[in-house]
Amino acid sequence: MSIQVFGLPVSRGVAIGRAVLVASSRVDVAHYYVEAQAVEHEVERLRHARDAVAQELMLLKEEVPEDAHAELVALLDVHLMLLHDDSLAEATKQWVRERHYNAEWAIAAQLEVVARQFDEMEDEYLRERKADVEQVAERLLLALGRAAALQPEALKPRDFAGEDPLVLVANDISPADMLQFKRSVFTGFVTDVGGRTSHTAIVARSMDIPAVVGAREASRLVRQDDWLVIDGDAGVLIVNPSPIVLEEYRFRQRQCELERARLDRLRHTPCVTLDGQAVELLANIELPADAPTALASGAVGVGLFRTEFMFMNREGRLPDEEEQFEGYRQAVAGLKGLPVTIRTVDIGADKPLDRMNVHELRHEHLLNPALGLRAIRWSLSEPEMFARQLRAVLRAAALGKVRLLIPMLAHVEEILRVKAAIAEAQESLARQGLAHGRVELGAMIEVPAAALMMPVFLRHFDFVSIGTNDLIQYTLAIDRADETVSHLYDAWHPVVLQLVHQVITQAQQAGKPVCVCGEMAGDPDFTELLLAMGLRSFSMHPSQISLIKQRVLRTDTRTLRARLAATLASDRPQDTWAGG
Template identity: 75%
Template sequence: MSFQLFGLPVSRGVAIGRAVLVASSRVDVAHYFVDDARVEDEIGRLRVARDAVAGELSLLKRDMPAEAPAELAALLDVHLMLLHDDSLTGATKQWIVERHYNAEWALSAQLEVLARQFDEMEDDYLRERKADLEQVVERLLRALAHGPDASFSPAPAVGARDFAGEDPLVLVANDIAPADMLHFKGGVFTGFVTDVGGRTSHTAIVARSLDIPAVVGAREASRIIRQDDWVIIDGDNGVVIVDPSPIVLEEYRFRQRQAELERQKLARLRHTPAVTLDGERVELLANIELPADAAAALEAGALGVGLFRSEFLFMNRGGELPGEDEQFEAYRAAVEAMNGLPVTIRTVDIGADKPLDRMSASELRHEHALNPALGLRAIRWSLSEPGMFRQQLRAILRASAYGKVRLLIPMVAHLSEAKLTMEALARAKQQLADAGKPFVDIEVGAMIEVPAAVLMLPAFLRYFDFVSLGTNDLIQYTLAIDRADEAVAHLYDPWHPAVLGLIASTIQQARAAGKHVSVCGEMAGDPAFTETLLGMGLRSFSMHPAQIAAIKQRILRSDARRCSASVRDLLLGGAGVPMEPAQRASTRNG
């Protein structure tokens, strides 16, 4: 009997195949106390398990095929970093010593502590890193339960090719770890379905990098779908169809063939300049989290990096911040990998909603009782830690000696923040000059993420060389909507007239002042908004590398003058009056 499941569409296209189920990676945990004489033995068991898992992950990284996407190596590095993070293994040891828990119980207890911290993070990308933490813990638990070899990923209950013959295969799982992806790689699976995950989860990132259709967050998919069921994965609409009828199957096979032809056409656009029908040239940039992501940006035809999220270097370090040299090496690696193309590095966007493991559990609970989105974060946090801030500024400045670097300051809302940032930058330059370390003068930009920044823009533009619109936060702060709160998430509306008005105002003011302006939020990579942003005057978009080809195609088919006229009508017609759903759909469809 045919039925449908619904989840989040995170990687476009259609996949059709027989289901290969991976058993849930959750591990049953024994709970018992150990006496004083066995405490050291339990700590030893934990150490042996950690070393075994570290060896496995290192081996996977060493033997990674040359054609594997850079994201896989980066995510393996994340798992190794978490594995050696003192907030995981060190704190687990404390549970054993102080509470006399057995190693498995102690590990599970610490996972609960850290998981709560991740759940309270406001940033989607960082919040979904909880899945990486859970996978590392599950590997440790398997190693503890069955010895070092057990830390390897579970295999399908039946050999994939043993039962499917030449039929295409799709993978169905509760979740898929990056290391598991390597085990399942090699063209065996044409699509993925997971019970959990979001648009910025690691499964979504890898699926997009491999250009494989995927649906995540499909709830009970791995429990409802049976081994060997025929499954259709509609990665465009977030639909999973199980045991489809012959008519539906043929319809999706036709869509699959059409999608393949479209993919081939898009691939040919890689070196085609993004120019509108009326001759307006548009700059397409990439958003990256790690230096290794630069390779994917170049492969996609990006003209540079519009956003390097540096906070990734600061997270999950057991309270230890990265030093200047460590940061410098990471920034330099990204700059050199881009072969002279510009790299925009955002200073650390971290704070109350993104803890650095430097506070006790009770202090963290106190901090998170406050509203994290309105707390000490981004540039506010950096200015409260002047030593750390100057250290990061020096590292970024040093990287500028190896290519074109731009500095981006997040969540600027006050003129005093602009002034203090410029003073800190001047001190960092002086310190480098005194030390005889090379650097060049770099452009400094402001992230426009709060309505106050839009209203203050004329003053800000006296201090900053460019601006970058962070539309995700701008929407959240404009509409007073917590994106992580399911009760109000439906009110998070990028098409709200107030949001469109603020975006248009920012673009127009920046261009009138002769300053470069870009959009690096999710809207930049959504083809539904391309013509609207073009019509507002935007000529620089920054997005996930996998989205560049589709946006470029939309630009090549657009007339900027006509888009501008349409946007004028949209803004005038919507001033203070929300559009009806039919109007909104019409605008999306151009």
């Protein structure tokens, strides 16, 4: 039976494929593909984990006191039986051999299948045995975690050429996990939770694949291998579509591909409005290897290099100076002389580090990490880490044009501490005789306090970048990753637009460059409005550059000025601008 699940559209287009479920678990599960020569190794890992758990359970049975309740021994026997049952043991091996899932993912996938079977049982007692299966699966996952395992970084995604396309379905996907899937086989993804500007959604757009988040019950309603259609424009997931609906979406998919091909022809066209205003279109990237993609998209530089993604999926081990320098060097080289804006690590909120778990355990009462130790606050609390990053950036600046961008500043004291840290990094490099260059220093304007104290910021910085995602979040007190309040996240809110306009105007009056690097920059609905405000520098996902360039090429900024004043004065700016 075909069903529709509604969520939030976060990355446009149509994806069609078979469902791959990533089941949630109280134990962290790594998800990656193993190559053909590693399959039997993964099966062997499963066998070792099963034997280890069986031994644990047998020891527990032996240690049960004689006066203990008989049901305790019976429960251990049930777990032993489940451990060796074909529905878990053999079927798990099939996920490895047929789909090339790693051992942990195979267990999680089979747990999803078996759990659903228990949910459908009429007998209440049997339904409750699902908990036993979950406990056995978690014991297996813990056993795998204790054993030496192949690392995901050492493995390449499977080549699924000729097989059905795949769509990822999960309760949630962390930004770090998204990077694991970035160059993999998925044509789209759906999550139960998330908002339009959560970092998971941002990475999805950078991958240029259709995505729907906040779909609530998707991971419960979808089964492994169901045929799915993701309508990334409408925010709809269709499960097991009828042949007619499937053919309609395949037609739409072909139309999207043709439109993308037409836009690609604009990649190297100079970006100038009809009235001769030159506009700079830059790219946002997550990893050094993304630099060639940015260049190929027609970007005239990188306006935002999110360095925090170099710090993730490392089991708590932070990159040292040499590793960071190599990454920044690679990005600079990949841009072939064009400028690269490197943002210092923006960790926290929906992008936690593995090693932050200790901090989070000490602060379990902290319910809103977006207001906690994140971005520059975290960097200043880790001076050795911050010094390594600054030194690496300064060394890369000797090889090309590098700008340094500081996130989430709100206090003069923070500004002074950052500048002092940069000066110390420069001095230490000079003492060691290491080549380094000068960087233009910029501030992210993403906290209302920063927007309201622009004169102070403009005295200290060479340029500013408006991070509209966080500026909206903090202005409206909306957690942008929380789908329960995502309907209140409003980029058209009058105060948001007034703050953006104020920042652009004051920066231009001071003769300082200003760029918008948040999601608003890559949204064609805002292109003309931002041009009317005087913005001439946009930074966005490489996949959006041709679309935004098309809007710029068709715009005459002289016709927009009269509409701007009325829009900024309106209680309903979106309606006013659209009707202007």
